[in-house]
Amino acid sequence: MESADIKVYEFELFKNHARIVHGIFTRAGGIRKMGITPLVFLNQVHRSDIQVLKKDDNGLSENFQPGIEPFTADGIVTDIKDVFLVIRVADCQAVMLYDPEKKVIANVHSGWRGSVKNIIGNCVDKMILEFGCQPENILAGISPSLGPCCSEFVNYKDEIPKTLWKYKIKDKDYFDFWEMTGVQLMDKGVKKEHIENMEICTKCNTDVFYSFREEKTTDRFACVISMV
Ligand SMILES: [Zn+2]
Numbered sequence: 001m002e003s004a005d006i007k008v009y010e011f012e013l014f015k016n017h018a019r020i021v022h023g024i025f026t027r028a029g030g031i032r033k034m035g036i037t038p039l040v041f042l043n044q045v046h047r048s049d050i051q052v053l054k055k056d057d058n059g060l061s062e063n064f065q066p067g068i069e070p071f072t073a074d075g076i077v078t079d080i081k082d083v084f085l086v087i088r089v090a091d092c093q094a095v096m097l098y099d100p101e102k103k104v105i106a107n108v109h110s111g112w113r114g115s116v117k118n119i120i121g122n123c124v125d126k127m128i129l130e131f132g133c134q135p136e137n138i139l140a141g142i143s144p145s146l147g148p149c150c151s152e153f154v155n156y157k158d159e160i161p162k163t164l165w166k167y168k169i170k171d172k173d174y175f176d177f178w179e180m181t182g183v184q185l186m187d188k189g190v191k192k193e194h195i196e197n198m199e200i201c202t203k204c205n206t207d208v209f210y211s212f213r214e215e216k217t218t219d220r221f222a223c224v225i226s227m228v
Contacts, residue, residue: 091202093177
């Protein structure tokens with residue numbers, strides 16, 4: 001995405017793919033200013049459901065009205081071109097996925113609850129099952145989000161299952177959800193070199209991004225991906 005006065009962050013991994021239009025907007029916003037449309041929003045509820053939008057589903061293309069009614073889900077995967085999948089976050093991760101072979105994109109909202117439920121693995125499964133994607137072809141980008149520097153979970157014994165305590169930082173109540181997402185992707189067969197994490201902590205960078213933990217804000221910044 002390009003604009004003279006609107007700052008948009010992009011993944012290096014997607015830059016060479018002419019079919020992909022994507023960007024992470026800052027707290028300055030700018031989606032509507034840039035005239036991006038149609039937008040597909042999700043009613044994000046911190047669960048692990050993935051909305052599947054297929055172009056060959058009977059009637060869907062005609063009846064489907066992006067931007068009118070948000071789907072209640074925390075991830076969305078589609079092979080439909082020219083729609084902009086939007087995930088809104090402030091500390092949670094937006095994970096964008098693209099399979100250049102099958103021409104399928106996804107955008108996933110993964111906060112700590114989503115990470116615990118492995119929503120990202122669930123999304124890769126949907127790409128495989130619904131669209132015949134092969135995980136070794138899938139590219140993945142992880143948005144600015146709460147880093148291991150700031151992911152303190154004082155109640156982790158109640159909130160995070162023991163199987164995930166391996167992501168706890170030694171001698172601290174902090175967790176590395178960045179690493180967790182990487183491992184969840186690789187466990188599904190996504191290649192390490194196909195995963196890009198911006199490694200920008202939102203709580204450490206509230207001049208640019210929103211952080212719920214730092215600001216207790218209801219504002220979110222938008223992470224958008226589309227295929228042309
Ligand atoms: Zn931080």
